[in-house]
Amino acid sequence: QVPLVESGGGLVQAGGSLRLSCVGSRRTFINLGIGWFRQAPGKEREFVATITSIGGTFYADSVKGRFAISRDVAKNTVFLQMNSLTLEDTADYFCGVRRPGTVYMRPDSYDSWGQGTQVTVSS
Numbered sequence: 001q002v003p004l005v006e007s008g009g010g011l012v013q014a015g016g017s018l019r020l021s022c023v024g025s026r027r028t029f030i031n032l033g034i035g036w037f038r039q040a041p042g043k044e045r046e047f048v049a050t051i052t053s054i055g056g057t058f059y060a061d062s063v064k065g066r067f068a069i070s071r072d073v074a075k076n077t078v079f080l081q082m083n084s085l086t087l088e089d090t091a092d093y094f095c096g097v098r099r100p101g102t103v104y105m106r107p108d109s110y111d112s113w114g115q116g117t118q119v120t121v122s123s
Contacts, residue, residue: 001028001112004095009117012085020080020117022095028112029071033098034078036069037107038091038119047105050098051078058104062088085121092116 008020022034035050049059049069057069068081078095096110103109 001025001097003112004028004034004097004114006093006095006114006117008080009093009119011120011122014086014121014123016085016121017081017083018085018119020082020093020095020119022078022080022114024076024078024097024112026073026076028097029073029076029078032100033104034071034095035098035104035110036078036080036093036095037110038089038093039116040091043091045094045107047107048093049080050104052104060105082119085119087121087123090119090121092118 004022004024006022033052036048037045039045047060051057051069066084071078094113094116097112098110
């Protein structure tokens with residue numbers, strides 16, 4: 001599969017918002033689930049949010065109520081709207097394609113990772 005492409009990261013003050021985008025092929029977004037993960041320096045890649053092939057959404061407890069994942073199939077894009085950002089949200093953010101039947105919170109359930117987009121939250 002062709003790697004996904006993330007964008008939208010940047011520098012933002014605590015309490016601010018960013019919207020990340022993940023672009024792939026139309027076939028991917030119609031048939032498969034997409035997940036967002038993040039990785040801070042020196043830490044393991046951790047689950048953030050996922051949207052299933054039928055539009056169901058799941059979130060990590062640390063972002064529930066602040067982040068929202070959505071998709072625009074016509075634009076082959078999955079979005080991650082991030083609000084009320086905190087210093088702990090600083091990380092590189094990646095999107096991946098989930099293999100059917102796998103556990104959505106595990107990074108090894110995903111393929112076609114993009115190059116990531118950096119999010120830095122300042123105080």
